[in-house]
Amino acid sequence: MNDRSRNALSRRGATRAGVLMLATAGLVGTLAPQAPAASAASATPTAVASGAVASGAPASDAAAPVRTVGVDPAERLRVLRTVVDSGAATWDMARIVEGGRTVWKGAAGTAVRGTGRQVDPDGRFRIGSITKTFTATVVLQLVGEGRMALDEPVETYLPGVLPDGRRITVRQLLNHTSGLYDYTDDPRYVPVDDAGLSRWVRSDRWRTYSAGRMVAEAVGRDPHFPPGQGWRYSNTNYLVAGMLVQRVTGRTWNQEVERRIVRPLGLRDTSMPASSPLIRGPHARNYTRLPSGPVDTTRLNPSVAGAGGAGISSTADLARFHSALFRGTLLRPAELTEMKRTVPTGLGVRYGLGVQRLDSLDGLGCGPLWGHAGGIHGSAANLFGDADGHRQGVTAVSLYGRADTNAIVTRMNEAVACTGKGGGS
Numbered sequence: 001m002n003d004r005s006r007n008a009l010s011r012r013g014a015t016r017a018g019v020l021m022l023a024t025a026g027l028v029g030t031l032a033p034q035a036p037a038a039s040a041a042s043a044t045p046t047a048v049a050s051g052a053v054a055s056g057a058p059a060s061d062a063a064a065p066v067r068t069v070g071v072d073p074a075e076r077l078r079v080l081r082t083v084v085d086s087g088a089a090t091w092d093m094a095r096i097v098e099g100g101r102t103v104w105k106g107a108a109g110t111a112v113r114g115t116g117r118q119v120d121p122d123g124r125f126r127i128g129s130i131t132k133t134f135t136a137t138v139v140l141q142l143v144g145e146g147r148m149a150l151d152e153p154v155e156t157y158l159p160g161v162l163p164d165g166r167r168i169t170v171r172q173l174l175n176h177t178s179g180l181y182d183y184t185d186d187p188r189y190v191p192v193d194d195a196g197l198s199r200w201v202r203s204d205r206w207r208t209y210s211a212g213r214m215v216a217e218a219v220g221r222d223p224h225f226p227p228g229q230g231w232r233y234s235n236t237n238y239l240v241a242g243m244l245v246q247r248v249t250g251r252t253w254n255q256e257v258e259r260r261i262v263r264p265l266g267l268r269d270t271s272m273p274a275s276s277p278l279i280r281g282p283h284a285r286n287y288t289r290l291p292s293g294p295v296d297t298t299r300l301n302p303s304v305a306g307a308g309g310a311g312i313s314s315t316a317d318l319a320r321f322h323s324a325l326f327r328g329t330l331l332r333p334a335e336l337t338e339m340k341r342t343v344p345t346g347l348g349v350r351y352g353l354g355v356q357r358l359d360s361l362d363g364l365g366c367g368p369l370w371g372h373a374g375g376i377h378g379s380a381a382n383l384f385g386d387a388d389g390h391r392q393g394v395t396a397v398s399l400y401g402r403a404d405t406n407a408i409v410t411r412m413n414e415a416v417a418c419t420g421k422g423g424g425s
Contacts, residue, residue, distance in 0.1 A: 073104050076416065080108035083397065083412065091119040091284045092397040094416045095315035099390055100323060105315065109398070111284035113294065124269050124283040124314050125396045126302070127381045128374025131272070131311035132238050134257045136174050136354020137325060138245055140335040141260055143170075147248050150174075150338060150353075154240065157247050161212075162240065163219055167227045170244065173237040174353040175343050181221040182234035183214045189304055194291055201288055205300040205377070208275045211239040211307070231345050235308040242307025253307040265324055269314035275303045279312055286378045286398045294400075300377055309376050318383045319392040322371060326389030340370070340387075358384065375399075382412070 080092050091109030095102060107121040142148040148157065148170060155165035162168055162180075172178040184190050188204075191197040218236040225232070242253035249256055254272040262270050269281060277299040288297040302310035313321075324330050331339065342350035342357050350357040358369045371384035371392075378399050385392035393416035 073106075076104060077106045077108070079412065080106055084109040088399065090287055090398045090400045092395065092412070093119060093121045093123070093315060094393070094395045094412065095121065095319060096416055097316075097319040097323070097385075097392045097394075100320075102316070102319075109284070113285065113287060113296075119284045120282050122269075122282070122314060122316060124279055124281050124312055125381060125398075126279070126286075126376050126379040127311045127313045127318065127383075127396075128305070128309045128376040128379065129235075130313070130318065130372045130374040130381055130383050131305070131307065131309050132374075133325070133354045133372045133383075134261055134272070134311060134321070135238055135241050135245070135253055135307045136339065137330055138253065138256045138260055139170065139174060139241055140331055140339055140353065142245070142248055143338075144332045144335045148244065154244070157244050158240070161215065161219075161243065164223070164227055169227070170241075171338075171353065172227055173241050173244075175231075175351055176233050176237055176345075177228050177231050177343060178234065178237055179223040179225040179227050179230060179232070180234050180236045180240070181218045181223060182232070182236055183218040183239070184235045186217070189214075197288065198290055200377075201290065201295050201297060205297065206277065207304070208301055209303045209306075211242055211303075214304075214306075215239050215243070231343055231351065233345075233351075235305070238308030239306050245307070254310075257311075261321065261330060265320055265329075267313065267317040267321060269312075269317045270321070271312045273302050273310055273312065275301050277301050284398065287400055288378055289400060297378060302376070305376055309374060313381075315394040315396060318381070318394045319385070322383055322385045322392045323389040326370060326385065326387060328389075356384075369393075 076094065080094060083089050083092050089109065090113065091107065091111065093105070093107035095105040097103065105121045107119040109119050111117045111119045111123070139148065143150055150171040151169050153166050154162055154168050154170060154173065157170075158165065164179075168178045168180070173180075187193075187196055191200045215236060218234075218239075224230065224234070245251075245253040245256050251259070252274065254274050257272045261267070262272070271280070279298060283298070285296055285298045287294045289295075326336075328336055339353040339355060340357070342352045345351050350359070352370075354372070355370050356372055359367050368387065369384040370387055371382070373382045373384075374380065379396070380399055381394070381396040383392065383394050395412050395416055397412070
């Protein structure tokens, strides 16, 4: 077993860590290749930037201190520093929001290698599979408008696209019970060795991929199980969901997310690019470590992830989106109830329609939490909060080298989990 395979297994095991999961391949469906021969040494000197006073005072946009559970603000910042100093990441950041007000935010690491420039905790980053929650929200809005039905076969809307389209429902796409083969299990999309990683850095990260073609290739492989007879995370499901949105509305999934969610909520840091490799606005760089040394891979064509992972956002915007979603601003009660109707995954969490529910929080004394985790080619993020949208914890990290993902998960969980009112809802 090579180190990439070990990392994949490690990320699957990390889902059992409970809260704010980080780049877990088995559940998040990360598209993040890890260099097999990476060193554990720190890639850059550590610099610290904190948007809140490290002594524990609330951020400037908070009206009053809010009691937190678990670790104090100074400890949270120390955790962020520790992750970077371990060599597992070049930078990380986190934010805690209560009642729409930031009560703590912080960051560690350097934004650009060799410069000492501090990371901006308000900066933008790739959100990976958190994009799925945006896509699922649009699908559920269309359900609420009577333009789509959750238990209708996909064949009704996309005739001929799926061989099993008469048996696979829209709901099964959104909760990963369709059985469809996950196209990201193909090493052409997620490199598994040095040669593949070098090829991705050199050429494949600039390619524009067609969702239709990737789906066609995936359905040419054996399904994991008959529709509705199991659970397995498959990014293919959300490529199909994006195609459904376009067929029903006449606009791409990106356009519908921006029209229905991003603009109405005023998410100024959030975008859903189709193929642009840029992260516009302030952001830290991401690096991939090759045997020949580190390469800046911040720019990449996100079409390989599509409706399942192409999004860009910030910790503040993600918290605002989560609050609006779970407070019922974006969905009617009937559709929000369906979103929160979960199925077991066998990974210590439950999965709804584009959201994960975390119940057992490994002794941290809070829960349940709702949200999603995501990763795409070295950049990982986590968005979780309570069931009524009052509290959110958001993290982002640029993984680098050989990452002990389980350790990262534990450390960053402790940094942001279980805020306010003695724990969860």
